[in-house]
Amino acid sequence: MRIIFTSTLPALVLLAACSGEAPAPAAQAPADAAPEASAPDEPAPLSLVEPVVAAERAFAADAARVGWIDAYPLWAAQDGMVLQKGISSALEFAANIHPDVRGDTSLAWGPEFAGVSAGGDFGFTAGPFNGDGTAFGYYLTVWRKQADGGWRWVFEGGVDTLEPTYAPAADAPVTAIAATVPDGPADKARAALLAQEAMLASQVASEGAAAVSDYLAPVSRVQREGEAPASDADAALSLIRQDPASLSYAAPTRVEMSAAGDMALTIGDVKWEGGGGYATRVWAQTAVGWRIVFDQIVPR
Numbered sequence: 001m002r003i004i005f006t007s008t009l010p011a012l013v014l015l016a017a018c019s020g021e022a023p024a025p026a027a028q029a030p031a032d033a034a035p036e037a038s039a040p041d042e043p044a045p046l047s048l049v050e051p052v053v054a055a056e057r058a059f060a061a062d063a064a065r066v067g068w069i070d071a072y073p074l075w076a077a078q079d080g081m082v083l084q085k086g087i088s089s090a091l092e093f094a095a096n097i098h099p100d101v102r103g104d105t106s107l108a109w110g111p112e113f114a115g116v117s118a119g120g121d122f123g124f125t126a127g128p129f130n131g132d133g134t135a136f137g138y139y140l141t142v143w144r145k146q147a148d149g150g151w152r153w154v155f156e157g158g159v160d161t162l163e164p165t166y167a168p169a170a171d172a173p174v175t176a177i178a179a180t181v182p183d184g185p186a187d188k189a190r191a192a193l194l195a196q197e198a199m200l201a202s203q204v205a206s207e208g209a210a211a212v213s214d215y216l217a218p219v220s221r222v223q224r225e226g227e228a229p230a231s232d233a234d235a236a237l238s239l240i241r242q243d244p245a246s247l248s249y250a251a252p253t254r255v256e257m258s259a260a261g262d263m264a265l266t267i268g269d270v271k272w273e274g275g276g277g278y279a280t281r282v283w284a285q286t287a288v289g290w291r292i293v294f295d296q297i298v299p300r
Contacts, residue, residue, distance in 0.1 A: 189261030
């Protein structure tokens with residue numbers, strides 16, 4: 001996978017996902033033309049991830065301006081989802097929050113890690129969030145480019161940590177990756193992805209949670225509840241090995257994919273003795289097929 005470092009714009013934000021017709025964003029990110037693809041081992045041009053990063057930061061800026069609740073419908077896609085004690089519509093989630101909370105501008109966040117499909121129509125960002133020092137952790141937002149050229153997110157969910165986190169500085173670098181277009185149609189890529197998910201689940205069942213590390217891309221991020229994310233192979237393996245020995249993955253219940261079939265989000269149930277939650281992964285096509293670039297377990 002390719003890695004780049006990007007300069008940042010002002011950032012402040014947290015969660016998101018939704019359902020329902022959403023108004024045009026107040027600070028819409030630029031609608032760039034689809035970037036050119038390059039081999040996974042080449043540096044990714046800034047233009048590949050800039051639109052996704054810009055959308056996240058614009059969403060965060062709106063949250064700082066009007067409050068994170070009112071920013072949800074400005075940026076969530078019609079079928080967007082949020083993980084808040086279960087999977088639900090982000091718009092419904094925001095609409096059901098007590099009116100006294102509206103206008104809360106205390107949530108701050110920003111991207112540290114980002115990725116985009118080769119066609120420039122699907123991407124994600126991940127990074128820390130902090131809600132006035134009372135709620136903190138690391139988020140994942142998955143974005144899809146709309147017919148009008150703007151970006152809306154289709155998923156948001158993250159993990160809480162024991163230690164406070166802080167939004168990145170405005171000039172903080174962002175580690176970024178870009179997928180490669182698969183050799184074949186999107187439906188073939190989808191079938192291959194589901195086969196990988198099934199193989200992963202089977203391997204974890206027989207060998208233990210550490211088997212997930214076999215599916216990670218060279219540049220990837222792993223997030224677990226209560227812990228700082230891992231971004232290198234050794235740290236990722238160490239974090240994954242902390243997963244319960246009884247952990248088991250079910251087949252994904254939802255798959256979101258780029259038009260070309262080179263980047264995808266999968267969401268599925270995960271269970272262990274005494275508990276359970278949701279496995280949320282971002283997969284990207286590489287020279288050796290589908291590999292995980294983001295892996296997260298969100299407890300129920």
